[in-house]
Amino acid sequence: xxxxxxxxxxxxxxxxxxxxxxxxxxxxxxxxxxxxxxxxxxxxxxxxxxxxxxxxxxxxxxxxxxxxxxxxxxxxxxxxxxxxxxxxxxxxxxxxxxxxxxxxxxxxxxxxxxxxxxxxxxxxxxxxxxxxxxxxxxxxxxxxxxxxxxxxxxxxxxxxxxxxxxxxxxxxxxxxxxxxxxxxxxxxxxxxxxxxxxxxxxxxxxxxxxxxxxxxxxxxxxxxxxxxxxxxxxxxxxxxxxxxxxxxxxxxxxxxxxxxxxxxxxxxxxxxxxxxxxxxxxxxxxxxxxxxxxxxxxxxxxxxxxxxxxxxxxxxxxxxxxxxxxxxxxxxxxxxxxxxxxxxxxxxxxxxxxxxxxxxxxxxxxxxxxxxxxxxxxxxxxxxx
Numbered sequence: 001x002x003x004x005x006x007x008x009x010x011x012x013x014x015x016x017x018x019x020x021x022x023x024x025x026x027x028x029x030x031x032x033x034x035x036x037x038x039x040x041x042x043x044x045x046x047x048x049x050x051x052x053x054x055x056x057x058x059x060x061x062x063x064x065x066x067x068x069x070x071x072x073x074x075x076x077x078x079x080x081x082x083x084x085x086x087x088x089x090x091x092x093x094x095x096x097x098x099x100x101x102x103x104x105x106x107x108x109x110x111x112x113x114x115x116x117x118x119x120x121x122x123x124x125x126x127x128x129x130x131x132x133x134x135x136x137x138x139x140x141x142x143x144x145x146x147x148x149x150x151x152x153x154x155x156x157x158x159x160x161x162x163x164x165x166x167x168x169x170x171x172x173x174x175x176x177x178x179x180x181x182x183x184x185x186x187x188x189x190x191x192x193x194x195x196x197x198x199x200x201x202x203x204x205x206x207x208x209x210x211x212x213x214x215x216x217x218x219x220x221x222x223x224x225x226x227x228x229x230x231x232x233x234x235x236x237x238x239x240x241x242x243x244x245x246x247x248x249x250x251x252x253x254x255x256x257x258x259x260x261x262x263x264x265x266x267x268x269x270x271x272x273x274x275x276x277x278x279x280x281x282x283x284x285x286x287x288x289x290x291x292x293x294x295x296x297x298x299x300x301x302x303x304x305x306x307x308x309x310x311x312x313x314x315x316x317x318x319x320x321x322x323x324x325x326x327x328x329x330x331x332x333x334x335x336x337x338x339x340x341x342x343x344x345x346x347x348x349x350x351x352x353x354x355x356x357x358x359x360x361x362x363x364x365x366x367x368x369x370x371x372x373x374x375x376x377x378x379x380x381x382x383x384x385x
Contacts (some may be wrong), residue, residue: 029083148204258305280313
């Protein structure tokens with residue numbers, strides 16, 4: 001028989017699952033699936049490159065195992081699966097410069113790749129979901145999402161070019177939102193903080209198909225070509241390898257999203273930039289995720305939705321706020337008490353924000369809002385999105 005406390009816990013878990021559409025911080029095991037299309041005749045070269053990569057990744061913290069499979073119907077199709085203790089160590093590795101260097105030998109023999117990441121929810125004959133601390137865990141309950149995939153890109157432009165770049169990025173023709181029968185572009189939000197650009201997109205359907213659709217649009221290509229001279233990292237869009245490396249480094253994955261389920265007719269989208277101290281980006285993102293989860297329980301709170309993007313020591317938080325941002329910045333920033341403020345400011349790179357830690361601690365919410373707020377360049381929603 002189910003007890004009252006168990007029913008309450010199940011109810012709270014269900015409410016939380018209805019709020020959260022994506023999170024990497026639940027501690028459950030991660031299964032990564034990589035679909036690979038190898039050039040004809042390059043199978044042996046691919047196998048040798050994989051063996052080299054396999055030997056290197058075996059020493060990466062959090063890696064458990066991997067498996068290489070070849071299609072019985074088409075020898076050019078391969079499948080690589082790997083298991084990780086949880087998502088954060090995998091994301092730390094896959095978004096690192098070390099990973100960029102590791103996979104270089106694969107690209108000369110691979111036509112196309114597709115990466116999929118899954119938390120393990122159930123397992124036949126596997127460990128129980130309530131395993132103790134330090135043991136591998138299953139995801140305790142499935143989440144209920146909102147059907148949207150969130151992704152972002154970030155890059156820097158040469159100092160002094162910020163106004164020019166902002167004008168170029170704001171002045172473009174929006175691509176056709178319909179990608180195919182199952183994929184649609186829903187929203188593109190573009191912000192700047194100093195010389196850093198962040199472009200966040202929301203897609204319903206297949207993210208990879210949507211990104212390729214956007215890249216093929218002549219108007220988008222013209223904008224990308226126009227900002228090329230101002231980029232701090234050189235790229236040649238006519239060189240597939242140059243473009244691949246640029247966009248690999250620019251990728252800013254969403255690591256957490258929470259929504260209250262409340263509607264706000266006056267909701268306004270803002271972006272906040274949280275540069276972390278070296279090696280503290282994932283920890284900072286997890287702290288913000290915990291605070292967003294707690295804030296979602298407040299029925300009168302100003303934040304309707306929040307998405308946290310993180311790569312290395314770059315953390316960006318996209319928030320949809322009901323009402324003004326300045327009237328009560330504490331809840332918007334996730335700083336609900338002194339302890340939260342102290343923990344957050346200890347992880348921030350004050351120098352990157354142009355302020356020292358003492359100044360942040362003195363009046364954390366107001367000062368952090370001032371220095372972390374990103375400037376809106378454009379925010380476009382597809383009709384009926």
